[in-house]
Every structure is written in structure tokens, then in C-alpha cells.
Amino acid sequence: MKYLSVLSVICGVIATKAYAECWSEKLGYPCCSYSKNVLFEDNDGQWSVENDNWCGIPKGTSSNCWAEKLGYPCCSSSKDVLFEDSDGQWSVENDNWCGIPKSSTPSTTITKTTTTITSKAPTSTYNPNVPPKPALTNLDSIRDPAANCDISDSIKGDSLAKAAPFRMGVGLNGSDKSSSTVLSKKMCQLIAYQFNSVTYSNLMKAEHMLDKTASQNNAKNGNDMPVLKFDTIIDGLEFCQKNNVKMRGHTLVWHTQTPSWFFRTNFQDNGSFVNASKMEKRMESYIKQMLEFIQYYYPGVVDVWDVVNEAVEITNGSYDSSTGWNTRTKFDGGDNLWYKTMGADYVFKAFRFARKYADKNVKLIYNDYNTFMSQKTNAISNLIKKLKAENLVDGVGLQSYLNADWPNRNDYKSAIQKFSSLGVEIQITELTIKTDGSGNKFNNQATHYQQVFQIYKDLKKSGVNITSVTVFGLQDGYLFYSNDSTDTRLWDHNLKKKPVYNAIMKVLKS
Structure with a gap:
């Protein structure tokens, strides 16, 4: 399932934590209400996704699922095999790929499928290469340094845009x-x-968009292409769309x-510079990921x-x-x-x-x-x-x-x-x-x-x-x-x- 850009799915969790309740509330995320599929784990706890947002799994409630290590949930009901690779057997639930637990007995095996998977995104065709949106920042949890500013004369009357x-x-x-x-x-x-x-002015530039650790892990797994994260720009994109x-x-x-490591072998700080052909592929991957996510x-x-x-x-x-x-x-x-x-x-x-x-x-x-x-x-x-x-x-x-x-x-x-x-x-x-x-x-x-x-x-x-x-x-x-x-x-x-x-x-x- 490496073609599904699994690392892209999990790349944004460390830097973007939104507001909520339970142990993850202090970090800005809600608790998961039903999901027990671990998509990411750090020193804070175990994380999953519900309603396109990261959530913290209450301690002691996570499951053991081979697909979790790859960034996907386990299938809770489906046993129909839509795809099989060296990792295991895959199916689809709620418009997302899921891993069939190895103890399950598949009822149907399909070697080739023409199923179209729809997405909650505002396009009609599911794109498995586009990672989920990072969690948005709840502005109620942020101390607004301009809270005491009187902007009344700037939000009525003259408008530069008009x-x-x-x-x-x-x-x-x-x-x-x-x-x-x-x-x-x-x-x-x-x-x-x-x-x-x-x-x-800064937050859409490569040093903020590139995920170094995920890119290095990609290289270790034989995929020498960069991984992007979108946590620094998601709030601005959401603001623009709504207004x-x-x-x-x-x-x-x-x-x-x-960063210099973006141009080096295996994305290592001390690696040798890659050749023109490899750098061209990295450039294409970077531009493709950026435009695909936003569009x-x-x-x-x-x-x-x-x-x-x-x-x-x-x-x-x-x-x-x-x-x-x-x-x-x-x-x-x-x-x-x-x-x-x-x-x-x-x-x-x-x-x-x-x-x-x-x-x-x-x-x-x-x-x-x-x-x-x-x-x-x-x-x-x-x-x-x-x-x-x-x-x-x-x-x-x-x-x-x-x-x-x-x-x-x-x-x-x-x-x-x-x-x-x-x-x-x-x-x-x-x-x-x-x-x-x-x-x-x-x-x-x-x-x-x-x-x-x-x-x-x-x-x-x-x-x-x-x-x-x-x-x-x-x-x-x-x-x-x-x-x-x-x-x-x-x-x-x-x-x-x-x-x-x-x-x-x-x-x-x-």
C-alpha cells in the first residue's frame, strides 16, 4: 500500500493540535468518540481520525491492527478483499481504505475492482494520494493579541478591496x-x-511545508520522494474559503x-547532493503534492x-x-x-x-x-x-x-x-x-x-x-x-x- 502515500496521512499531527476535551484537550484535539485505530503515536498518546480531524484515543482503548502502522484503520465490518499486497488484505469502509484483520476470514476475494471511492472533499473523485486535512486551530483557544483593539472604523465604510x-x-x-x-x-x-x-509571507515556503522525519522514513522504505505537511497553512486556507x-x-x-537536506541523499543533513534526475523528480513530487492538496x-x-x-x-x-x-x-x-x-x-x-x-x-x-x-x-x-x-x-x-x-x-x-x-x-x-x-x-x-x-x-x-x-x-x-x-x-x-x-x-x- 505504499502507493497510497501512507506517510503523507500522518505527517501533520505533531505540529498541528486543535482544541478539545480529555487528555488531548490541552494539545488542541478532541477525544475520539468511536475510533480505536491508531494512526499515529507520540509521547502524548495515540491518535486517530474522526470526521476528517485528528482525535486522541482514550488511554487503554486502542486496538492491535497491522494496518495501523501504515496509517490506516482496521476494517470493522467489511471482509471483502479489494486489494492484497505484502502488508495484508485491504478493503473499503466509509470511503476510506482499511486493513482486514489477519484473523478475519474474507467472504469474497476480488483481484481487480472498478469501484469508485468518493470523498468528503469538495471534489467528486477520491484521490488516495492526498492526505487528510490537518486539524484546524480553534481560535477560542488562542489568546488574540489584538483582542483589545478597536477596529470599528476599519470594518465599515471604506474598503480597499471595493x-x-x-x-x-x-x-x-x-x-x-x-x-x-x-x-x-x-x-x-x-x-x-x-x-x-x-x-x-513565510508559512507556505518549503522549510515549513516539508516534513523531514517523514521524508527520511520514506527514503528508508525505498521511496526517495519528499513528504509534505500542511499544518502551517490550513487555517489561512480555511479563512479564505469561508470569506x-x-x-x-x-x-x-x-x-x-x-532546507539543504531536501537536495541530499536520503534527506540526510550530511548526505551527498543527489543528481539532476533525482532532484527533478523531487521537484515534481513537491509541486504535485502542494497543488493537489490545495486544489x-x-x-x-x-x-x-x-x-x-x-x-x-x-x-x-x-x-x-x-x-x-x-x-x-x-x-x-x-x-x-x-x-x-x-x-x-x-x-x-x-x-x-x-x-x-x-x-x-x-x-x-x-x-x-x-x-x-x-x-x-x-x-x-x-x-x-x-x-x-x-x-x-x-x-x-x-x-x-x-x-x-x-x-x-x-x-x-x-x-x-x-x-x-x-x-x-x-x-x-x-x-x-x-x-x-x-x-x-x-x-x-x-x-x-x-x-x-x-x-x-x-x-x-x-x-x-x-x-x-x-x-x-x-x-x-x-x-x-x-x-x-x-x-x-x-x-x-x-x-x-x-x-x-x-x-x-x-x-x-x-
Whole structure:
């Protein structure tokens, strides 16, 4: 039954524990009311699944079932053998595979079956390769750091999403799941009113999505493909689905925040680097698992992906100029391990796999920073032309980390126009404008945001296909952090609108 990705079924339990009663209540899970099939065991106790959620099995009530070790329940009633392998005999109950206890006597043996297994997921065909959803966090069990903030003026009247001629997005901050923006009821309420798009700033990147232990166990069992876990993004996906908010997928392939062990033999820290063929298969597996999970449980929620992030470089000694688009080879003195293992073609292969597995309406984006610097503008344009020749790319993402006086706004505007001339969408993906340090810094900052949004609006009116603008964070002095000095955002530390908000709204409504 290894083809059923058993390890994928259990990968999320350690990091995601929701709220409940009994011994597992403190860890955030309900007790199992009827299931005794152990799908996972750790120092806390034994775990199973009921109603698509993890639950804790009351101590002393678990059963002995050979299938439990593989992540499946024992069959409670069915004795019809639908499949048999070296592990044992398998049947189906409640739309899920189950192992027939070895003491049972099968009544019917079927060597080949055409049975279609349906799923509780919002698609019509059961996909055994998609793991169950991790448990959602019960926000009632979380101390909301914004609980005392008065957001009344932000959830009535003006709305950025309603006023903008393009999708308006906001970054979901958080260095780990416990500090994720979507764990604040107040922040979620504000976002649902003001925005129609979100982007995880960190928690959808490979270092959070890859399950190291499960991947290593896969390798030990002869399957040298990665295992993903989805506990860090499940709450955000659920929020988006319930509130009709879109999510930008960020990001599939990036040389940063992708652990070195992912590129090494047996996923070991000290393993040798795998060859290009093996790494290509791992890349495909990673992209396939990511897209299948999200499209299976949350169809239509993520309708755009930053497929490759920051693959172009202009620093001398850190790029391969032979490709014609300055392929990044190094960053901060270290190797770009995608390039090291797969060569410059890793970018094209990532887009090919993304196009292969993405739903037909999903847009694929190349995303980068300092896109307005002429050498980088030209290199990215050359890359986009090559990708577009294979119908692999739909747009360019301009991160847009700006200072008060840099870059020159005309240079910034010209870069957008040049990318637009290639016939692709323009998405402003991580807009951030720093303050100037003066005593009047927030009013000055508001002027700069106003100027930049005027550029977007004028370009949109002229025919440039700007489809979204995302400000990369909700508030200054992010409340989930104990000491955050950020001052680049639209709301202050108490979730009160800054002058920036009103300046942007003035442009959008004019």
C-alpha cells in the first residue's frame, strides 16, 4: 500500500493540535468518540481520525491492527478483499481504505475492482494520494493579541478591496504557525472587510511545508520522494474559503528557506547532493503534492502561484550569464542549490510541472525584487520571453520594497511598462515603503504610497494589465511579536488606520 502515500496521512499531527476535551484537550484535539485505530503515536498518546480531524484515543482503548502502522484503520465490518499486497488484505469502509484483520476470514476475494471511492472533499473523485486535512486551530483557544483593539472604523465604510480596480491583497505575517496573522479574530475580521487577497509571507515556503522525519522514513522504505505537511497553512486556507478571499501561493521554488537536506541523499543533513534526475523528480513530487492538496480541499482559493522566486541575479560572480537571463548561482556567499543540482533549467522545469498540475484557471507568476534596476529588468524580460514561448508564465511579480527616495518613480513605472509590453499580467506582490526617519515620517510615507498608487492607477487606465497589489503586512509593531519595530504598513500597532490608508483610499476613490 505504499502507493497510497501512507506517510503523507500522518505527517501533520505533531505540529498541528486543535482544541478539545480529555487528555488531548490541552494539545488542541478532541477525544475520539468511536475510533480505536491508531494512526499515529507520540509521547502524548495515540491518535486517530474522526470526521476528517485528528482525535486522541482514550488511554487503554486502542486496538492491535497491522494496518495501523501504515496509517490506516482496521476494517470493522467489511471482509471483502479489494486489494492484497505484502502488508495484508485491504478493503473499503466509509470511503476510506482499511486493513482486514489477519484473523478475519474474507467472504469474497476480488483481484481487480472498478469501484469508485468518493470523498468528503469538495471534489467528486477520491484521490488516495492526498492526505487528510490537518486539524484546524480553534481560535477560542488562542489568546488574540489584538483582542483589545478597536477596529470599528476599519470594518465599515471604506474598503480597499471595493475601491481598487485590481485585487487588493495583504501579507499574512508569522515566523511560525503560533504567530500567524489568521490566529487573530480581530485581524481576520479586518482583513475580510478590507482585502480580497492574502499571501503567506513565510508559512507556505518549503522549510515549513516539508516534513523531514517523514521524508527520511520514506527514503528508508525505498521511496526517495519528499513528504509534505500542511499544518502551517490550513487555517489561512480555511479563512479564505469561508470569506471568499483569494490566496496567492508563495512560493513553490526558491533557493532561500528551502532546507539543504531536501537536495541530499536520503534527506540526510550530511548526505551527498543527489543528481539532476533525482532532484527533478523531487521537484515534481513537491509541486504535485502542494497543488493537489490545495486544489482538492480548497478548489479556486489559490488561483495564482509564485512558481519561482528570485532566480535572476546581477551581482558579479553570483550568476550564470551564458543563459541570457543571468541565472542566479549564489546568494549571500552560498550556493543556489536548485542551480547546483539541476542547472539553469530548474526554472523551466518548475514552471512545466506547475502548468502540468495546476487547474486550468490558475495563473503562474515569476516573482523577484529590484525589478526596476535596468540590468535586472532586461534579464527578467529575457527569461519571461523564454517562458512565454512555451506558454509557461502568465505574469511578473514585482516585490516592490521601496524607500522614500529610491528608486526613482519614473524608473519604477518604466519597468512595469516594459514587463507589460511582453503581454503578461503585472502583480505587485510585496509592496513596502520605508519611512524617512523624520519627525513627520508617517505623513511623508503617506505621500509616497499615494504617489505609487497613482502610478498603478494611471497605468491600469492606460491598458497595463495590473491585476493585483499586495501590501506585505497588516500593521506596524506586529502584535504577535514581542518587539517588532516595523513601521511600513497601513495600520498602526493598535490597528488604527495610519495616514497611509487615507492617502491610498484618496487615490482609489478619485
